[in-house]
Amino acid sequence: MTTTILRIDAGRNTPSAANSGKNHYSAPRQVWAERRRAMGAQGAQFGPDEPRSLWQNRIFSAGLLAFYTGTRLVRLDGRGRRNALDIQLVSRSISFPDLPKSFDGYRILHLSDTHLDCLPELVPVAARLLAGIEVDLLALTGDIHGHHRAPLSASTGPLAEWMKAVSVTDRRLAVLGNHDPADMVGALEELGFELLLNESTLLSRGKEHIVLTGLDDVHRFFTPHALRALSQSPEGFRIALVHSAEVADHAAAAGYSLYLCGHTHGGQICLPSGRPIITHLLVVGTPVSVSGGRGT
Numbered sequence: 460m461t462t463t464i465l466r467i468d469a470g471r472n473t474p475s476a477a478n479s480g481k482n483h484y485s486a487p488r489q490v491w492a493e494r495r496r497a498m499g500a501q502g503a504q505f506g507p508d509e510p511r512s513l514w515q516n517r518i519f520s521a522g523l524l525a526f527y528t529g530t531r532l533v534r535l536d537g538r539g540r541r542n543a544l545d546i547q548l549v550s551r552s553i554s555f556p557d558l559p560k561s562f563d564g565y566r567i568l569h570l571s572d573t574h575l576d577c578l579p580e581l582v583p584v585a586a587r588l589l590a591g592i593e594v595d596l597l598a599l600t601g602d603i604h605g606h607h608r609a610p611l612s613a614s615t616g617p618l619a620e621w622m623k624a625v626s627v628t629d630r631r632l633a634v635l636g637n638h639d640p641a642d643m644v645g646a647l648e649e650l651g652f653e654l655l656l657n658e659s660t661l662l663s664r665g666k667e668h669i670v671l672t673g674l675d676d677v678h679r680f681f682t683p684h685a686l687r688a689l690s691q692s693p694e695g696f697r698i699a700l701v702h703s704a705e706v707a708d709h710a711a712a713a714g715y716s717l718y719l720c721g722h723t724h725g726g727q728i729c730l731p732s733g734r735p736i737i738t739h740l741l742v743v744g745t746p747v748s749v750s751g752g753r754g755t
């Protein structure tokens with residue numbers, strides 16, 4: 460789980476063109492949902508480079524299971540759970556010369572990979588950590604859920620309780636992760652989140668704005684629409700919300716100033732020095748240009 464408060468500052472500011480705006484939604488959600496369910500039913504992993512077959516996924520899962528069994532045999536699993544519960548709220552202040560002045564000091568609470576159904580013991584720990592937090596924007600970058608057989612309420616119920624303790628003055632934006640089914644969209648909307656599925660929205664203050672682009676998960680459910688959303692977003696200071704880091708290079712090439720993601724859990728499995736053994740990233744892709752119409 461990732462919990463970070465980001466405070467962004469305007470350095471030497473260059474005012475951008477102002478456009479107050481609404482969400483730049485594109486194709487109907489139903490089209491997106493049907494395609495995503497179809498991809499999920501195939502069992503393959505659609506990453507930004509090429510699909511991994513069902514068998515490759517099964518081999519990877521079997522390897523993870525073997526590793527987990529090994530840790531239980533040598534009694535390391537308890538330590539792993541203790542580490543997973545030892546979460547911290549990290550505060551970072553980042554300066555951008557081109558940030559519109561009216562967004563100077565803008566505070567973003569970034570949450571990711573809560574997987575609340577997998578580790579219920581995390582709920583009270585995180586509730587204490589988040590109580591009383593005041594931010595401008597809440598950004599949730601996916602993997603709210605964990606086990607595909609668990610009901611969504613096992614994840615969204617505790618999340619709803621957390622959200623009561625957090626004061627958000629602007630908006631709550633979310634993207635999905637590889638563990639989140641299409642139905643998570645409706646569940647999160649009921650909690651007051653706006654889902655960005657390969658689309659952008661403007662945050663406005665006075666005559667200035669910044670652009671937030673959110674992608675559907677690119678680790679398992681990548682489509683070219685994700686890269687189009689990055690390359691065809693509105694002008695302005697741009698922030699990308701993506702579940703995993705796999706298209707960070709694409710976002711940088713498209714001019715994004717900030718890329719917020721999770722998925723790696725700070726290294727899924729780390730050596731005692733903190734060096735990650737597994738990051739669970741398929742590829743950090745070479746930027747490519749994508750043309751064509753918008754779409755989810």
Ligand SMILES: [Fe+2]
Nearest residue numbers: 602636637722
């Ligand atoms: Fe993930």
